[in-house]
Amino acid sequence: MAYDEDLxxxxxxxxxxxxxxxxxxxxxxxxxxxxxxxxxxxxGQGGLLLRVDPGETGSVVREDGVTRFEMRGRAMDGWVRxxxxxxVSDQALTRWVQVGMAYAGSLPxx
Numbered sequence: 001m002a003y004d005e006d007l008x009x010x011x012x013x014x015x016x017x018x019x020x021x022x023x024x025x026x027x028x029x030x031x032x033x034x035x036x037x038x039x040x041x042x043x044g045q046g047g048l049l050l051r052v053d054p055g056e057t058g059s060v061v062r063e064d065g066v067t068r069f070e071m072r073g074r075a076m077d078g079w080v081r082x083x084x085x086x087x088v089s090d091q092a093l094t095r096w097v098q099v100g101m102a103y104a105g106s107l108p109x110x
Contacts, residue, residue: 003029008042010090014097020105032100036110040100047084050100054078060099 008030015021020035028044041049049069052060054077061068065086069079087093 003042003044004046004084005042007048007084007087007093010087010093011040011042011097014090014094015101018101020109021101032097034101034104035107037104037107039104040097043081045081048082048087048096048100050080050082050096051104052078052080052099053103 011032015032018034021039022033022036024031024033026038027041027049029041029049031038031041031049033039037051039051043049047065057068057077057080060066060080063086065083067081067083068075068077069081070076082096087096
C-alpha cells in the first residue's frame with residue numbers, strides 16, 4: 001500500500017514553519033525528519049508512524065487509535081502507529097505531528 005499523499009500534504013502544512021525538516025521515503029511511507037532524526041511518517045500501512053519518547057510509549061498507547069509499532073513481531077518502545085481515525089481533524093493531526101517533532105528535535109543531529 002502506498003502512503004496517503006493527502007496525509008503527507010497535511011503533515012507538510014502542520015510543519016511548514018519548522019526549520020531543519022527534510023523528507024525521505026522510509027518504511028514504505030514518507031518520513032519527515034528533524035535534523036536527520038525521524039519524527040513522523042505518512043505510513044504506507046495507513047495513518048502515522050510516530051516517534052515518541054521511549055519512556056512515554058506506555059501512556060501514549062492508552063489513547064484511542066494508537067498502538068505500539070511492531071517490527072518482526074517485536075513491539076518497539078519509542079515508536080507508535082496512529083490510526084487514520086485519530087487524525088481526521090487538522091487539530092488532532094497537528095497535535096500528533098508536534099509530539100513527533102518535539103521528540104526528534106530533542107535528539108542530537110545526525
